[in-house]
């Protein structure tokens with residue numbers, strides 16, 4: 001037991017001495033480390049005398065940052081670091097210091113090279129070498145401020161574009177509640193200001209004259225994430241109806257969830273009106289053209305062809321009299337032949353201008369007659385499929401279908417190089433469908449593109465067909481590739497004139 005306790009006592013004494021040394025060492029190391037922490041701190045730091053405002057200590061970062069040497073700084077006061085206009089404010093602030101950490105906010109410093117920087121000042125009041133002093137931490141916020149300013153400028157720029165745009169712009173929730181609107185949007189709908197619009201229209205779905213149109217717009221938005229150039233009719237504040245061109249896209253978060261929709265609205269009422277006038281005008285031109293053709297056809301048939309056939313009959317009579325000498329007889333028979341050829345030519349021309357069969361017995365007969373003549377003239381074999389129980393259609397519709405066949409077969413002959421063609425006429429309860437096919441070289445890509453883009457720059461043939469079809473509320477489609485072309489017209493039975 002004794003031996004044990006003496007061992008403890010023997011081991012205790014040196015242990016206590018080692019412990020005290022360790023504490024003293026730790027304290028000494030701490031002071032050293034605190035000094036190092038101040039010296040190598042990446043943020044500029046300094047200590048200044050509260051009475052003289054003289055720098056008492058500066059760290060490496062301050063020297064590096066402000067560009068003065070340690071000696072220079074230690075010979076300066078904190079006033080020397082400020083542009084002159086900041087000095088009065090400094091004097092005002094100096095007495096304002098509380099216990100603990102003080103945040104003094106934003107200041108301007110001038111570096112040795114004259115550049116000014118924006119800094120944020122934080123400090124503690126301390127005693128340094130027995131003198132009341134301040135330990136200051138300086139944070140350079142020049143870049144941060146510049147970035148903030150750039151952001152504000154950009155924000156201001158885009159706000160100005162948004163507010164002064166001539167196009168209506170909006171943001172809405174998925175359900176249709178307006179989140180943002182610009183002045184142009186308000187004006188389009190007849191409101192004084194965006195605020196006025198947003199207070200009155202709580203849901204933009206209600207602006208649509210045709211609700212299924214809105215549903216279609218939303219379907220495109222959700223399927224493709226965007227819908228561009230969507231035409232719709234909307235109500236204005238006063239209840240009048242306008243045409244608008246709407247585009248929008250869905251803005252999503254990182255998980256793909258829709259945050260809101262944003263887009264633009266343009267009033268296209270004037271354009272629509274102009275298009276309507278143009279359509280009426282081209283309808284009238286086509287109608288006049290038909291009337292003119294019919295008139296010419298009748299004139300040629302009833303007058304010129306009649307006169308020619310009388311002339312031919314008289315010539316025949318003359319040539320039958322035997323009193324003529326052989327020379328005159330030869331001239332006479334040549335003239336007779338020519339007169340008969342002219343009569344046939346004028347009749348054909350008259351029928352092509354306006355086939356009498358079309359008015360008298362209807363489209364199917366007129367097509368049969370026309371196709372036979374076409375095959376004779378061109379050598380192209382044409383297969384015709386028509387409904388077995390064909391009932392007469394309104395005159396306008398039959399004339400349009402006939403003209404489409406006429407123009408399409410002329411194109412087959414002129415452009416396709418095909419030796420065959422086919423015509424199919426299908427009659428449904430509410431619409432009629434006509435297809436003219438060939439097996440030729442196809443419509444050149446560029447021409448086809450122009451057709452799909454709306455038709456500027458095409459020949460009169462295709463454009464005329466499309467216009468005739470549009471006049472009757474139908475549509476004309478062209479399908480074409482290297483192995484042939486299909487012209488397809490679909491027309492509603494309702495609404496055409498007799």
Ligand SMILES: Nc1ncnc2c1ncn2[C@@H]1O[C@H](COP(=O)(O)OP(=O)(O)OP(=O)(O)O)[C@@H](O)[C@H]1O
Nearest residue numbers: 411412415416442443447458459460461462463485
């Ligand atoms: N069946 C076809 N096969 C190949 N190309 C065709 C066919 N139909 C039309 N095209 C092409 O489309 C173009 C436009 O046809 P469109 O009928 O409008 O004009 P066009 O026949 O050239 O002149 P026109 O105004 O006298 O009809 C043609 O020039 C031709 O290049």
Ligand SMILES: [Mg+2]
Nearest residue numbers: 411459461462
């Ligand atoms: Mg043509």
